[in-house]
Structure formats: C-alpha cells, structure tokens
Amino acid sequence: YSHIGIHESMIKDRVRTDAYREAIMLHQKFIEGKVVMDVGCGTGILSVFCARAGAKRVYAVDASEIATQASEIVKANNLADKIVVIHGRVEDVDVEEKVDVIISEWMGYMLLYESMLPSVLFARDKWLKPGGLILPSHATLFMAPITNSDRYEGSVDFWCDVYGINMSALVPLAKKFASEEPSIEIVGGENVISWPFVVKHIDCYTFTVEEFKSITTTYKVSSMMLAPIHGFGLWFEVEFNGPAESCSNLSSDSSPLDIIQKKRRRASDSTVVLSTAPEDEPTHWHQTILYFPDPIGVTQDQIIEGSVTITPSEENPRCLNIHLECS
Amino acid sequence: YSHIGIHESMIKDRVRTDAYREAIMLHQKFIEGKVVMDVGCGTGILSVFCARAGAKRVYAVDASEIATQASEIVKANNLADKIVVIHGRVEDVDVEEKVDVIISEWMGYMLLYESMLPSVLFARDKWLKPGGLILPSHATLFMAPITNSDRYEGSVDFWCDVYGINMSALVPLAKKFASEEPSIEIVGGENVISWPFVVKHIDCYTFTVEEFKSITTTYKVSSMMLAPIHGFGLWFEVEFNGPAESCSNLSSDSSPLDIIQKKRRRASDSTVVLSTAPEDEPTHWHQTILYFPDPIGVTQDQIIEGSVTITPSEENPRCLNIHLECS
Numbered sequence: 001y002s003h004i005g006i007h008e009s010m011i012k013d014r015v016r017t018d019a020y021r022e023a024i025m026l027h028q029k030f031i032e033g034k035v036v037m038d039v040g041c042g043t044g045i046l047s048v049f050c051a052r053a054g055a056k057r058v059y060a061v062d063a064s065e066i067a068t069q070a071s072e073i074v075k076a077n078n079l080a081d082k083i084v085v086i087h088g089r090v091e092d093v094d095v096e097e098k099v100d101v102i103i104s105e106w107m108g109y110m111l112l113y114e115s116m117l118p119s120v121l122f123a124r125d126k127w128l129k130p131g132g133l134i135l136p137s138h139a140t141l142f143m144a145p146i147t148n149s150d151r152y153e154g155s156v157d158f159w160c161d162v163y164g165i166n167m168s169a170l171v172p173l174a175k176k177f178a179s180e181e182p183s184i185e186i187v188g189g190e191n192v193i194s195w196p197f198v199v200k201h202i203d204c205y206t207f208t209v210e211e212f213k214s215i216t217t218t219y220k221v222s223s224m225m226l227a228p229i230h231g232f233g234l235w236f237e238v239e240f241n242g243p244a245e246s247c248s249n250l251s252s253d254s255s256p257l258d259i260i261q262k263k264r265r266r267a268s269d270s271t272v273v274l275s276t277a278p279e280d281e282p283t284h285w286h287q288t289i290l291y292f293p294d295p296i297g298v299t300q301d302q303i304i305e306g307s308v309t310i311t312p313s314e315e316n317p318r319c320l321n322i323h324l325e326c327s
Numbered sequence: 328y329s330h331i332g333i334h335e336s337m338i339k340d341r342v343r344t345d346a347y348r349e350a351i352m353l354h355q356k357f358i359e360g361k362v363v364m365d366v367g368c369g370t371g372i373l374s375v376f377c378a379r380a381g382a383k384r385v386y387a388v389d390a391s392e393i394a395t396q397a398s399e400i401v402k403a404n405n406l407a408d409k410i411v412v413i414h415g416r417v418e419d420v421d422v423e424e425k426v427d428v429i430i431s432e433w434m435g436y437m438l439l440y441e442s443m444l445p446s447v448l449f450a451r452d453k454w455l456k457p458g459g460l461i462l463p464s465h466a467t468l469f470m471a472p473i474t475n476s477d478r479y480e481g482s483v484d485f486w487c488d489v490y491g492i493n494m495s496a497l498v499p500l501a502k503k504f505a506s507e508e509p510s511i512e513i514v515g516g517e518n519v520i521s522w523p524f525v526v527k528h529i530d531c532y533t534f535t536v537e538e539f540k541s542i543t544t545t546y547k548v549s550s551m552m553l554a555p556i557h558g559f560g561l562w563f564e565v566e567f568n569g570p571a572e573s574c575s576n577l578s579s580d581s582s583p584l585d586i587i588q589k590k591r592r593r594a595s596d597s598t599v600v601l602s603t604a605p606e607d608e609p610t611h612w613h614q615t616i617l618y619f620p621d622p623i624g625v626t627q628d629q630i631i632e633g634s635v636t637i638t639p640s641e642e643n644p645r646c647l648n649i650h651l652e653c654s
Contacts, residue, residue: 004504005482008482043497072496073497076493076496163344163372167370167372167403169399170334170400
C-alpha cells in the first residue's frame with residue numbers, strides 16, 4: 001500500500017470517495033467535537049474529511065510507508081493540531097483516549113479478500129466508546145448466477161476456429177485458465193440471471209472475528225431467463241448508519257422482496273450506501289466472478305440451489321477459500 | 328508462454344497475425360515445397376500458415392509446455408505429415424536437414440525486451456541454407472520525444488488538489504513511480520513531437536548477436552511544436568523481404584526524408600510491414616514510454632539531441648538497461 005498507483009485508483013473512484021464524504025457530512029452533528037480513529041488511513045483523505053467536518057482529534061493509523069506522506073499532507077493542510085498520524089498496525093498502537101468514531105475503508109474484492117475487517121473489529125473492541133459510530137456500519141455480500149456469453153465465446157469457443165485452424169486442443173487450457181481463480185471484472189445488470197442472495201450481512205457494531213472464520217450459506221434462486229450460467233458473481237454494498245439507527249438487516253434468509261423493499265426504503269431515507277453491484281455505477285472493486293469450466297443451461301423459472309462457504313486460507317489469512325455447490 | 332491468455336492476446340492482435348499471414352502468402356512461391364523452421368512456434372499458427380502455403384516440412388520449435396498443444400493442433404488439422412513439433416530450445420534441437428525458411432515472431436516490447444532474436448540468429452547460423460528466407464527480414468527500432476499532458480496531469484499534478492486537499496506531498500512519489508520504469512501504453516501520433524529517429528536497424532540476414540550486446544546511437548531532432556516533453560517513446564516495425572531483395576536500410580544516420588521516402592516506396596511496393604508506431608493501428612505491443620520525472624518545455628524548431636544506449640542486463644539478459652541522454 002505504499003504504491004502510489006493504488007491510492008490514485010482508490011481516490012479516483014468517485015463512487016467510493018464521494019460515498020465516504022457524504023457519509024461524514026450526514027453524520028457531521030455526531031462527529032463535531034469528537035475523537036475519530038481512521039483505520040488504514042492511506043493518504044489520510046478520510047481523516048481530513050473528518051477534521052473538516054469538525055472532529056476534535058483524528059488518529060490516522062496506517063501500517064504502510066504511506067503514513068509518512070499522510071503526515072506531510074496533514075501539515076500542508078494545517079491540520080497538524082487535529083490529526084495525529086500513527087505509522088503502525090492498529091493492533092499495536094497506543095493512543096491516550098477512547099474514540100467516538102471509527103472510520104475505515106477496509107473492503108477488498110468481494111468484500112472480504114485482503115480486507116482489513118479484522119483490524120476494524122480489533123479497533124472497535126479496544127478503542128471505541130459505548131454508543132460510538134462506525135463508518136461504514138453494515139456490509140452485505142451478495143451473490144447471483146451470471147451469464148456472460150461474450151466472454152466465454154471470446155476466450156473458450158474462440159479456439160475452435162482461429163483463422164480457419166481448429167485449435168480446440170487449447171479449449172481445456174482455456175477453461176482451466178478461466179475457472180481456476182476468481183476473475184475481477186465488470187459485468188452489467190443484464191448478466192445477472194436471478195435475484196441475488198445474501199451470502200453474509202455484517203453489522204460492524206456486533207460482528208466478531210470468530211464469525212469471519214467460516215461464512216456459509218445455502219441459497220435457492222430462480223432463473224429469470226433461458227440462458228447458460230457461466231458462473232457466479234459476487235459483489236457487496238456497505239451502509240453508513242449511526243449506532244442508534246435500527247437497520248433492517250438482510251440475512252441469507254432474506255427474500256428478493258426484502259432486498260427490493262430495503263433498496264426502496266433507503267432511497268427515501270437519508271442514508272448513504274456504497275454499492276458495487278452490477279446494476280450500479282462501476283467502482284474500482286468491479287465484481288468478482290467465479291467461472292465454471294463449462295456453462296450450465298437453465299430455463300426460465302428453473303431453481304438453482306446449493307451452498308457457498310468462504311473461509312480464510314490457512315496459509316495466508318488475507319486470502320480466501322471459496323467452496324461453491326450448485327445444482 | 329504456456330499461459331493460454333498470452334497466446335489469446337497475440338493471436339487476437341490482427342495487425343500482427345494478419346501481417347504474418349500476408350507475408351507468408353507474398354512469399355508463397357519461395358515457400359512451396361521447401362523446409363521451414365518456426366522458432367518459438369507457440370500454438371503453431373505460423374507453422375500451419377506455412378504448411379497451408381505449400382511447405383514440404385515445417386519444424387515447429389518451442390521451449391514452453393505449449394508445444395504439447397501445438398502438436399495436438401497439428402494433428403487435428405491433418406498436418407502431422409508436414410509439421411514436426413519439437414518441444415525444446417532451438418539451441419538444443421537436432422533436425423535431419425537444413426532449412427530454406429526461418430519464420431519467427433520474436434519481437435518483444437520496444438522490439439528487444441524479452442525478445443527471442445538471439446535464438447533466431449542462432450537458428451539462422453546453424454540451420455538456414457545459403458540464400459534462405461528469414462521472416463521477418465528486417466526490424467527497425469524508432470524513438471522520438473513525446474508529450475502527454477493528460478497522463479502527466481492525471482497522475483502527477485492530480486495530487487495538488489484532491490477534493491480541495493493539498494496532497495502535493497505525494498508528487499515526488501508519483502514522479503518516481505511514473506519515471507522509474509518504462510511504461511507500456513498506447514500513445515497517438517499527436518503525442519509525438521518530432522520526426523522519429525532510428526535507434527537500430529536490424530538486418531536479420533546479417534545481424535550478429537555480438538551487435539546486440541550494446542546498441543547505441545546519437546540523435547538530433549527538431550521539435551515540431553511548442554510543448555512540454557514528458558519523455559521518449561519507443562516503437563518498432565518489421566519487414567518481410569526476401570533474401571535477394573535489396574532493402575533500402577535505415578540507420579541512425581537516416582534523415583526524416585529517408586524515413587518518409589521509405590514509407591512511400593513501401594506503399595507502392597509489394598512488401599509487408601508490421602508497424603507498432605503511434606500513428607498506426609494499435610497492437611498488443613503498444614508503445615514503450617520512458618517518462619521523465621519532470622517535463623521539459625521546448626519551442627517549435629528547438630533542437631533536442633543526445634544519445635541512447637541499450638544493453639542487455641547482466642543479471643537477466645532478456646531484460647534491458649536503457650541509458651538516455653538528452654539536452
């Protein structure tokens with residue numbers, strides 16, 4: 001994360017940065033005069049937003065070398081009296097007071113890949129005052145079967161006739177390549193062939209790191225069309241609700257109607273949502289697609305059911321193992 | 328090179344694949360009934376083109392695992408009596424006869440990065456009959472100062488005002504990142520601010536691997552406009568001429584007029600050229616840009632001169648060291 005290009009692409013993701021800025025302004029009354037901790041502050045942009053929103057003090061914590069530049073940015077913007085940049089892991093830092101607000105942009109691809117969620121939970125348990133605010137407050141990981149013939153035909157079927165040459169000997173390699181690891185790419189709402197289901201809904205006020213050790217859900221969705229399923233797509237949204245606001249939480253038991261109603265309700269409420277769904281404006285997270293080696297044809301209204309289990313890799317806890325069953 | 332995605336992007340580069348196919352058809356009379364060696368055959372597509380053009384036998388050599396699939400492709404297209412796929416380095420293979428034609432797609436980024444040229448020269452010296460054909464026959468590496476304000480402003484100046492925050496503490500990092508290694512990207516003819524100069528012209532019939540050990544040239548070009556120079560761009564073209572055809576070779580002494588006249592002459596001749604120049608259709612090689620940490624302003628007709636030296640890295644001969652002087 002000391003690589004400048006990563007920060008450039010994150011900050012230039014306006015869907016992301018605008019959502020955080022709006023969330024801070026929405027909660028400005030709460031933040032004013034309060035103490036904030038920014039977990040994984042990077043360039044310090046969220047800390048500056050909080051200081052400008054009236055925070056009394058912001059602890060901006062980052063384990064990477066970018067903390068050096070964050071500190072210079074704080075000085076250049078005359079906020080050195082408000083923002084304390086700390087170069088270190090949040091698990092190791094020592095600050096002089098408990099905090100009223102924890103803000104963090106911790107989400108990775110498909111929410112949980114290389115995510116900093118465990119650090120946020122650690123900071124919450126150690127440093128957040130009772131009744132404090134966590135931004136974002138809730139996160140939901142969604143999944144749905146997807147169809148993507150353009151991509152399949154372009155990288156698999158392609159080999160059957162290349163300049164009039166039968167290169168189908170390469171088809172098994174192409175299928176293996178396409179399906180052996182998740183693909184980070186942008187798909188559109190038209191690629192999604194059922195209502196999405198909720199893999200996991202995380203309430204950042206109560207979620208524990210133990211719950212993260214194995215996330216599993218069963219699903220049962222109905223195809224909206226006659227189409228080949230090429231795999232499953234994963235995406236997420238996060239919300240920025242206050243500690244007192246009751247959030248109509250989604251779970252893996254939520255029906256499509258629950259999800260639609262929640263979307264509608266949000267549109268009328270004063271809440272901020274950062275969505276990385278295929279039907280919404282693209283973000284630097286794109287979507288995560290688990291391609292099958294071979295497509296599976298479904299008819300309209302056909303039931304697709306199974307289970308999905310996500311567990312941190314034992315060798316590298318920031319990586320994930322995904323076990324998907326589907327019939 | 329056993330990675331399927333690489334072969335997909337090479338074959339889908341129609342500028343590249345079409346040029347090879349056209350070159351083979353242009354020399355069909357020479358190839359008919361002859362013996363061909365395809366150095367670094369990959370999926371075997373060029374070997375199949377040669378066999379279809381009437382070659383008596385094609386030795387398709389590749390050191391990577393893709394040779395297994397190449398062999399299957401040959402069988403699937405009923406060419407097993409003509410194409411012999413050999414899994415091994417061309418430096419190690421043993422074939423029963425000398426060859427009339429060497430074909431190879433050996434060019435890397437900026438022609439020479441990770442290029443297979445030394446293997447082609449080895450094959451030529453060991454296996455090519457006198458008077459044999461080498462495709463491509465000639466390669467020219469060009470260079471010119473370029474201007475690219477969009478890119479510079481987007482990744483360097485950008486930090487001066489981010490959501491109203493002065494983040495110029497990141498400018499030194501951004502400059503370092505932009506200039507510490509060559510960037511592979513597509514620029515257009517409008518980004519090139521002088522006539523290009525020739526860094527190296529390679530006649531594949533006579534070039535020796537010793538000449539590759541240090542390529543150096545001085546240059547003196549004149550800016551066509553008032554503009555900031557953001558760096559230098561490198562690109563190449565290759566030609567597919569027969570052994571008897573005298574090629575009006577370019578060199579580092581070639582004037583802009585030489586280069587233009589050569590382009591004109593080619594358009595009327597029956598020759599095939601594969602160009603990766605900014606003014607031509609983009610290819611998977613893109614262009615290679617050496618960005619300066621800071622732009623240098625020039626006025627119209629201002630002279631830009633200096634020297635450039637390209638040497639294979641001692642640690643890894645497929646990598647290159649580039650030493651550029653400019654005033």
